[in-house]
Amino acid sequence: MTNPDAAPGAHPGRETPAMIRLEHVGKRYPDGTHAVDDLSLDVAAGELVTLVGPSGCGKTTTMKMVNRLIEPTSGRIHINGRDITRTDPVKLRRTIGYVIQSGGLLPHRTVLDNTTTVPTLLRWDRGKARARARDLLDLVGLDPDTYGKRYPHQLSGGQRQRVGVARALAADPPVLLMDEPFGAVDPVVRDRLQTEFLRLQAELRKTVLLVTHDIDEAVRMGDRIAVFAQGGHIEQYDTPLAVLGTPANDYVADFVGADRGLKRLAVTPVTPDDVEQPPVVRLDDRLADARARLRAADARWAVVLDEAGALHGWYDDRNGTGGIRLDGRVRDRARRMDAWVPVGSSLKAAFGQMLQYDAGWVAVLDGDRFLGVLTPARLHEALRRSVGAEETGIAPEDVVLETVDNAPGR
Numbered sequence: 157m158t159n160p161d162a163a164p165g166a167h168p169g170r171e172t173p174a175m176i177r178l179e180h181v182g183k184r185y186p187d188g189t190h191a192v193d194d195l196s197l198d199v200a201a202g203e204l205v206t207l208v209g210p211s212g213c214g215k216t217t218t219m220k221m222v223n224r225l226i227e228p229t230s231g232r233i234h235i236n237g238r239d240i241t242r243t244d245p246v247k248l249r250r251t252i253g254y255v256i257q258s259g260g261l262l263p264h265r266t267v268l269d270n271t272t273t274v275p276t277l278l279r280w281d282r283g284k285a286r287a288r289a290r291d292l293l294d295l296v297g298l299d300p301d302t303y304g305k306r307y308p309h310q311l312s313g314g315q316r317q318r319v320g321v322a323r324a325l326a327a328d329p330p331v332l333l334m335d336e337p338f339g340a341v342d343p344v345v346r347d348r349l350q351t352e353f354l355r356l357q358a359e360l361r362k363t364v365l366l367v368t369h370d371i372d373e374a375v376r377m378g379d380r381i382a383v384f385a386q387g388g389h390i391e392q393y394d395t396p397l398a399v400l401g402t403p404a405n406d407y408v409a410d411f412v413g414a415d416r417g418l419k420r421l422a423v424t425p426v427t428p429d430d431v432e433q434p435p436v437v438r439l440d441d442r443l444a445d446a447r448a449r450l451r452a453a454d455a456r457w458a459v460v461l462d463e464a465g466a467l468h469g470w471y472d473d474r475n476g477t478g479g480i481r482l483d484g485r486v487r488d489r490a491r492r493m494d495a496w497v498p499v500g501s502s503l504k505a506a507f508g509q510m511l512q513y514d515a516g517w518v519a520v521l522d523g524d525r526f527l528g529v530l531t532p533a534r535l536h537e538a539l540r541r542s543v544g545a546e547e548t549g550i551a552p553e554d555v556v557l558e559t560v561d562n563a564p565g566r
Contacts (some may be wrong), residue, residue, distance in 0.1 A: 173236070174198040175223060175363040176328060180230030183217050183388070191217045192388030195231070197399040201330075202361035206374035209384030209411070215367050217388070219333050222365060223252045235331060250277055253324030253362070257340040258316055261308040267293065268304035268320050285326075292322040297352060314345040321353065325360070334366040338373065350376060371412050375400065375419055383408050396423040401543050415537040419503035420539060426497060430538040431520050431528025434459050437471055439487040446486050447473055459519065459526065460490045466524040469493040496521055497530075503538055506530050 176199040183192040194216040199205045206213035220226040222233060224245040235238050240248055261270045271289035272280075280288075290300040296318040301537065304459035308316055317337065324332055338346045338507035354377065357364065368374050374381050375396040382393045385407055392404035400416040400423070403409035419476075437446045450458055450473050460468045469490045497506045499522045509518045510532065517529040530538075 162435055170461075173201060173237075175201040175203075175236055176365065177232075177234040178218070179220075179232045179234070181218070181221060181228050181233060183214070183221065183226060184229045184409050186462060190387055192228075195388060195390060197382065197390065197393065199363055201236075201363055201465045202363075203379045204357055204364040204366060204377060205380050205382060205408070206378035207365060207367045207382050208369065208371055208374040210386065211369065214388030215382040215384045216335055216381075218384075219335060219365050219367050222331070223249050223251055223254060223333060225249075229488045250274055250327065251329055251331075253327075253329040255317075255320050255332070255334040255337045257336050258313065258320075261316055261319060261323070263308050266304065267298070267308070267311070268300065269306070270319060271323045271326055273323055278327055280327075282542050288326055289322070289565045292325055293319070295325075295356065296322045297466075298322070311433065312345075314349060317341060317349055318352070321356070323363075330363060332362045332364045334364060336367055336369070339368070339370075346373075353377075372419065372422070376422055383411060397542060417539070417543075420542060421507060422502050424503045424539055424542045425500050426503060426506055426520055426522075426530060428499060428527055428540070430534050431530055432517075432534060433518075433528050434460060436526075437486050439463065439468055439485065439490060443484045443486060443489065446471060459493075459529065460486055461526055464524070465526065467496060467519050467521060467526045468492055493519055495519065498522070506535060510535075 160497065176195040176197070178195055181192060181195045182190065195214075195218060197205075197218075207218060209215050212467075217226055220241075221228045222235070224240060228241070235252075261267075262273070265273075268286060268289050271292060272285040275285035275288060276282075290304065293300040293303060298315060298318055303311070303315070303319075308319070311319065316339075320337070324334075336348045340494070341349065350373065366377055368377075378396055380393060380395055381399050383391045383399060383404075386393045392408045393398055394404075399418065400412055400420045403412060403416070435449050435453045435455050437449060437458045437460055439460060439462050442511075444460065450456060457470055457472045460471050462468045469492050471486055471490055478563050495509045495513040495517070497509055498520035499520050506518050506520075509515065517531045520527045520530055
């Protein structure tokens with residue numbers, strides 16, 4: 157739970173050294189406008205922080221002050237312990253990756269040459285720079301042999317954005333700044349780009365500031381979220397779970413929306429404690445034995461596992477034997493199981509599987525190993541435990557949920 161006595165930019169309990177540190181930073185223009193006012197913010201090494209808020213609240217100004225595209229008028233900014241206000245701004249920018257909408261590619265240069273831009277400026281050997289570019293294009297899902305010789309106008313919007321990310325990573329910068337990086341593409345491509353970037357971030361662990369006006373994107377992408385208000389103030393700086401579960405004030409609550417409980421589904425993982433254990437049968441079990449097991453458990457269906465213990469499907473006994481002899485095998489009646497998620501997936505992903513397949517439950521797997529099933533009731537419990545844990549500061553599994561049976565007054 158957020159400490160109400162802490163400064164908005166503080167992060168109690170974190171011991172990881174700050175890769176980016178803003179100390180009482182401000183930006184005031186000659187007409188007296190405060191774009192950013194007395195802002196303090198720490199970003200730990202390897203952390204992805206989203207800056208979110210309405211237009212004109214100072215989030216992009218804040219990000220641009222980190223690479224000195226905009227000069228602060230007060231305060232200090234440190235990157236990896238170094239005061240950047242005492243660093244040559246051109247040299248500084250060559251050590252920081254920068255991604256903007258539509259990629260910002262040079263139209264007269266090929267994809268491969270665009271990707272080598274910063275290494276070339278840093279006087280890398282040409283062969284080394286091009287090899288690095290090829291590796292990065294492959295990393296972002298673009299075959300360098302297919303796309304390397306193309307020009308930006310020959311790419312789709314999503315492909316240009318991938319090249320922009322590859323170019324930003326080319327010199328292996330410790331810090332990556334991203335200004336509305338997925339805002340110029342359609343929702344389907346945006347979702348794919350977000351997924352791809354989260355995969356890259358899990359592998360590369362860059363320190364990232366990502367500016368967005370979309371609270372859903374901020375929640376999905378960020379390890380922590382800084383919620384800005386007009387005048388360049390941070391109203392809350394915390395994890396997505398904390399921002400959604402315990403908004404610091406009415407402004408944050410209004411900004412994240414009345415459906416913040418549903419948004420928590422996207423950042424609450426499925427854990428082994430959330431699953432139920434239904435009856436389990438094997439492919440080669442006799443139907444008579446399977447039916448006996450279901451009756452003993454007072455159940456009408458069972459999960460079907462193969463010989464190796466991997467999920468195969470499910471067996472439904474509601475319609476009797478359907479003319480199949482009871483000395484037959486479960487494999488004769490097993491149905492395909494499409495609704496499943498890996499453990500650690502979000503509750504939103506699990507709920508999506510339930511809706512997509514019109515299923516009353518989804519299987520939860522650890523690799524190929526079956527852990528159990530997540531039902532709608534257990535999904536709701538998991539969400540309530542997540543909220544309760546944030547409010548009380550205890551582990552989700554230790555949260556006691558109020559039910560009809562244990563409600564006050566009973």
